[in-house]
Amino acid sequence: xxxxxxxxKPSEDSKKRLEYQLCLSKEVGAGDxxxxxxxxxxxxxxxxxxxxxxxxxxxxxxxxxxxxSMVPKGCCINFLVTLKVLxxxxxxxxxxxxxxxxxxxxxxxxxxxxxxxxxxxxxxxxRLLQTLNVKGNCLSQLPTSVGxxxxxxxxxxxxxxxxELPRDLALARTLESLTLDAALMSYPPASVCTTGTEDIQRFxxxxxxxxxxxxxxxLLPVLESDSGKQSPDDVDSLEGAWQSKFNDFEKxxxxxxxxxxxxxxxxxQKQKEHHQLILMNNSHKxxxxxxxxxxxERLELGVSVQQRFQEVERQRILGKVRxxxxxxxxxxxxxxxxxxRQRKSSEFLQQLEQDRIRMxxxxxxxxxxxxxxRKREVAVAMQKMLSESCSMRLMxxxxxxxxxxxxxxxCRSLESQxxxxxxxxxxxxxxxxxxxxxILQEEEMQKAAFQALQLQKxxxxxxxxxxxxxxxxxxxxxxxxxxKRHNLDAENLQEVLWEQRSALSDLLQQLLKEKDxxxxxxxxxxxxxxxxxxxxxQNYWLIQYQRxxxxxxxxxxxxxxxxxxxxxxxxxxxxxxHYLPIMAHHRxxxxxxxxxxxxxxxxxxxxxxxxxxxxxxxxxxxxxxxSEGACKADPQEExxxxxxxxxxxxPSETPTSTPPLTPINPSAPSLIDGPxxxxxxxxxxxxxxxxxxxxxxxxxxxxxxxxxxxxxxxxSNIAQHLRLYHG
Numbered sequence: 001x002x003x004x005x006x007x008x009k010p011s012e013d014s015k016k017r018l019e020y021q022l023c024l025s026k027e028v029g030a031g032d033x034x035x036x037x038x039x040x041x042x043x044x045x046x047x048x049x050x051x052x053x054x055x056x057x058x059x060x061x062x063x064x065x066x067x068x069s070m071v072p073k074g075c076c077i078n079f080l081v082t083l084k085v086l087x088x089x090x091x092x093x094x095x096x097x098x099x100x101x102x103x104x105x106x107x108x109x110x111x112x113x114x115x116x117x118x119x120x121x122x123x124x125x126x127r128l129l130q131t132l133n134v135k136g137n138c139l140s141q142l143p144t145s146v147g148x149x150x151x152x153x154x155x156x157x158x159x160x161x162x163x164e165l166p167r168d169l170a171l172a173r174t175l176e177s178l179t180l181d182a183a184l185m186s187y188p189p190a191s192v193c194t195t196g197t198e199d200i201q202r203f204x205x206x207x208x209x210x211x212x213x214x215x216x217x218x219l220l221p222v223l224e225s226d227s228g229k230q231s232p233d234d235v236d237s238l239e240g241a242w243q244s245k246f247n248d249f250e251k252x253x254x255x256x257x258x259x260x261x262x263x264x265x266x267x268x269q270k271q272k273e274h275h276q277l278i279l280m281n282n283s284h285k286x287x288x289x290x291x292x293x294x295x296x297e298r299l300e301l302g303v304s305v306q307q308r309f310q311e312v313e314r315q316r317i318l319g320k321v322r323x324x325x326x327x328x329x330x331x332x333x334x335x336x337x338x339x340x341r342q343r344k345s346s347e348f349l350q351q352l353e354q355d356r357i358r359m360x361x362x363x364x365x366x367x368x369x370x371x372x373x374r375k376r377e378v379a380v381a382m383q384k385m386l387s388e389s390c391s392m393r394l395m396x397x398x399x400x401x402x403x404x405x406x407x408x409x410x411c412r413s414l415e416s417q418x419x420x421x422x423x424x425x426x427x428x429x430x431x432x433x434x435x436x437x438x439i440l441q442e443e444e445m446q447k448a449a450f451q452a453l454q455l456q457k458x459x460x461x462x463x464x465x466x467x468x469x470x471x472x473x474x475x476x477x478x479x480x481x482x483x484k485r486h487n488l489d490a491e492n493l494q495e496v497l498w499e500q501r502s503a504l505s506d507l508l509q510q511l512l513k514e515k516d517x518x519x520x521x522x523x524x525x526x527x528x529x530x531x532x533x534x535x536x537x538q539n540y541w542l543i544q545y546q547r548x549x550x551x552x553x554x555x556x557x558x559x560x561x562x563x564x565x566x567x568x569x570x571x572x573x574x575x576x577x578h579y580l581p582i583m584a585h586h587r588x589x590x591x592x593x594x595x596x597x598x599x600x601x602x603x604x605x606x607x608x609x610x611x612x613x614x615x616x617x618x619x620x621x622x623x624x625x626x627s628e629g630a631c632k633a634d635p636q637e638e639x640x641x642x643x644x645x646x647x648x649x650x651p652s653e654t655p656t657s658t659p660p661l662t663p664i665n666p667s668a669p670s671l672i673d674g675p676x677x678x679x680x681x682x683x684x685x686x687x688x689x690x691x692x693x694x695x696x697x698x699x700x701x702x703x704x705x706x707x708x709x710x711x712x713x714x715x716s717n718i719a720q721h722l723r724l725y726h727g
Contacts, residue, residue, distance in 0.1 A: 014040040032057050038064035044072045053079040060086050067091040089113050101125030112136050124148035135159050147171035170204035173218035303392050310385050321374050464515045471508045472724050479698040505696030576611050593619030681712050693720040
């Protein structure tokens with residue numbers, strides 16, 4: 001016989017049944033029954049006791065388990081105080097709790113087929129108990145407290161070791177059915193026990209000295225307390241009602257069992273469907289991995305094509321650089337030959353030598369600047385190409401490593417494969433977003449560089465900047481003069497200075513507004529160019545930037561295509577250089593101007609009345625024969641120079657209707673800067689660097705002006721701070 005036994009674990013079906021019954025008992029409308037029978041339990045779950053206490057269950061069924069104790073650890077018998085039916089048959093119980101008498105509402109107690117050796121004395125406190133079934137146990141005697149059970153109607157003592165009945169059992173006046181092993185009884189005698197329950201009760205009453213009364217006389221109060229609506233005629237059918245209730249309960253239990261089987265079959269079908277879905281998911285993942293691999297190959301092919309394109313572009317740029325270097329060398333040689341041919345007389349030898357030295361110096365400076373610029377451009381292009389190739393190589397290496405990790409992790413479990421696959425998709429999306437962000441950033445940088453160069457090359461913008469610098473110088477001179485003459489009593493001079501300063505301040509504010517307006521117009525031109533550009537074209541802004549760099553100055557290009565030099569000089573005097581593209585586009589000459597009117601000029605785009613009258617007066621004053629001062633280009637150069645209509649349009653050539661400003665000549669008296677004349681009036685250490693508007697004073701440095709709200713000279717409110725372009 002083995003000394004140790006392995007503890008048998010409940011099967012999966014038993015666990016599922018227990019969980020199902022516990023969940024079912026918590027639902028709304030589940031009734032007053034808690035059934036956890038046939039779950040292979042060795043002890044009662046504490047959750048079952050809690051459910052009985054909280055939900056006030058009335059029927060607790062535990063039969064068909066392996067229970068050795070009725071009350072689990074940490075629980076109390078008071079949790080079951082609302083029970084009316086307690087079914088514990090077919091378990092392994094050896095004793096009942098000593099405080100079982102606290103179940104005051106208990107009416108049915110079934111402990112059949114257990115291993116109970118004795119009943120506790122407190123069982124007599126179950127005053128409402130009507131049915132007590134202790135069949136198939138190890139009882140040798142009954143406690144005398146059984147006689148205190150005033151509602152006991154059925155008692156089953158068969159298949160036990162009981163040989164004698166206590167005399168106090170006669171006090172259980174409501175006992176109707178007593179089942180025992182009559183042949184083995186010694187007290188009462190077997191002859192009495194075989195006759196029936198009534199004779200046994202009569203015998204015990206005689207032995208106890210009590211008068212025997214039939215149980216029907218004491219049964220009516222019990223039935224009335226059990227159910228006030230029952231009539232005396234239903235007393236005989238109470239046992240049948242309880243039996244029908246148990247039958248209904250067994251039917252419901254069988255129905256629940258069938259539902260559980262149907263649920264298990266449905267669960268098995270769901271598992272099969274889940275397995276099929278997993279297989280479909282695996283095939284879908286393989287297809288996605290194949291598409292990712294194809295996409296990677298396509299990206300690698302695109303990278304190689306881009307690298308070849310960049311190599312061809314680099315070779316082309318190097319060829320242009322070499323051609324430019326050879327052209328510069330040929331020009332230098334031609335200059336040297338011309339200098340040698342012009343050495344004819346000795347009296348001009350020294351002058352020619354000085355000219356040659358100066359020309360060589362200028363040529364060397366120009367060549368050094370050209371070489372440095374070309375080298376810088378080539379270095380920047382090479383550095384950019386190397387960085388792009390390095391980044392592409394790093395991206396390729398990262399992609400290879402990521403692909404290898406995906407292949408290795410694909411061999412693992414299905415859950416890890418799902419997570420890794422999601423991670424690969426997120427990383428690929430991140431790489432795409434990064435690449436798109438880099439491309440957009442490069443495009444914005446190219447666009448910003450093109451915009452800056454456009455502002456540099458724009459003649460109207462440059463003219464406005466020049467006028468602003470001139471006005472700033474005038475304000476600087478006026479402020480110095482005002483500071484220097486501050487201690488004098490010349491009121492007339494102060495009024496003159498104040499008038500000049502206010503006029504210059506108004507003019508400066510107007511120029512700043514026109515400068516901002518011009519920049520807004522240039523930005524609109526940039527937006528129009530961006531809308532016209534092809535979305536698939538790469539390096540669009542870089543190409544426009546290169547075209548703007550290679551473009552010739554505006555005046556030189558206009559002179560080369562045939563605009564009369566006198567007309568060009570007249571427009572320069574009138575500060576109307578921005579109308580030169582209109583003159584060149586319409587081939588306007590002095591002869592054509594002679595036959596035009598102000599309306600014709602207005603149709604061409606020249607809107608200022610002063611400029612219209614000046615052009616018409618100039619055309620009438622010109623002789624009828626064509627002017628010999630017109631700029632005529634060399635035939636070879638004319639073939640090389642394109643017409644204005646064929647030139648690429650740059651934003652600086654866009655005709656605008658901005659009214660030109662009259663050039664401002666210095667009006668303030670020049671000052672000889674003495675010590676401290678241009679110092680900051682606040683700190684007296686740094687030179688004046690900021691113009692205060694609208695008063696126009698230049699009297700503070702940049703650091704001191706940040707904390708000022710009013711001008712220190714005139715005490716007027718400061719609306720705007722303007723930093724001087726030149727100190």
